[in-house]
Amino acid sequence: MRVYFRLLNESFGFALNALRNNKLRTLLSLLGVTIGIFSIIAVLAAVDSLDRKIKKDLSSLDKNTIYLMRFSFGPSEIPQWKREQFPNVKYDEYEYLKGSMNDVNQMAFQFFVNRESIKYQSATVSGINVVPVSHEFIEIEGLEFAEGRFYNESESNSGAPVIVIGNEIASGLFEGSNPLGKNIRLYGQRFTVIGVLKKQGEGIFGDSNDTSVFIPVNFLRRMYGDNNDALTPVILVKPEKGVDMDAFKAELTQKIRNYRGMKTDEMDNFFINVLSGFTDLIDGIVGQMNVVGWIISGFSLLVGGFGIANIMFVSVKERTNLIGIQKSLGAKNRFILFQFLFEAIILSLIGGAVGLFLVWIISMVLTKALDFEFVLSAGNVFLGTGLAGIIGLLSGILPAITASKLDPVEAIRTGM
Helix, strand or coil, X not given: CHHHHHXXXXXXXXXXXXXXXXXXXXXXXXXXXXXXXXXXXXXXXXXXXXXXXXXXXXXXXXXXXXXXXXXXXXXXXXCHHHHCCCCCCCHHHHHHHHHHCCCEEEEEEEEECCCEEEEECCEXXXXXXXXXXXXXXXXXXXXXXXXXXXXXXXXXXXXXXXXXXXXXXXXXXXXXCCCCCCEEEECCEEEEEEEEECCCCCCCCCCXXXXXXXXXXXXXXXXXXXCCCCXXXXXXXXXXXXXXXXXXXXXXXXXXXXXXXXXXXXXXXXXXXXXXXXXXXXXXXXXXXXXXXXXXXXXXXHHHHHHHHHHHHHHHHHCHXXXXXXXXXXXXXXXXXXXXXXXXXXXHHHHHHHHHHHHHHHHHHHHHHXXXXXXXXXXXXXHHHHHHHHHHHHHHHHHHHHHHCCCHHHHHHHHC
């Protein structure tokens, strides 16, 4: 065992000598490995960070949460012209389902609306996300408050002019003063601030509760009615934990069909969008991004492997005389083979370490520059190190075998 440790130490010394004595040649050879490891780990780190951000943004929502509406979250076999004829869900359908569905944890009614501007005295914040929704929404999404509260059932049902605002909106309108109890203007109406949400940070799709406001859905229904084209209604359904989702969706489908008086041979004119389907779609996209990253980076690793093999063949040629002397003094083929193999692996690991270091530096810079956390996980570091070692092993095996099979007499004569 001591012999192999000494062999490893000598190989490391030879690798460093190669770096020192042939700087440009070694640099160009290692560049392929560095770029390859950098490309793969950078892609994997970016995708992992993206996946972590998505899961964090969706962590407050149950994956079984259902969005019942006239639109589909994903691709549909139903022609677009047919989908455009689907009716919107109604508030009375929400009330009917809420009173008749089994195994429901919470159910809420919401409008998707255009972005608006909000005012307080001379201060204005534009492009805010308005969320008109019934009071059950807080139990579905689990909002966290810095100050105040969400509106209650009575305020929701009556359409009271109360509002809950995001953290950035509170900062933009009130500049550090307490917003609670203040009157702000939205849709040309006065709303009383009853709650301020905790700072969330930007969501993966650019949305965030920091730039959102929540108002009772019945306030907008009272203003615009239920048939306004600017309002897209949706019924949010959160089933009880452990419920059979297929049976639950079948019951929900039958309930809404019965309420609409649909015939047996008529197709559904609504979509039951389950959040887990959306997350599965995201996971599929993330997986495809990983595959594309591996394919692109694989070419760089291939080039890097050829570069390492090239430098090792050159090293064997330059040290032919030394190999002959070592063999004449009793060095076995195995010793010579491991010597060059370790050297190839060490050179490749150096290139890999540089690639990992570059990924770490860039991830630190991007994390500070953007409101997004890039994470270089320990798993990716181990993966990068392992890949570099494998590249060195595969690239060095042929030069090492060539060196180990040299005839000592011929090697000494050739070297002279």
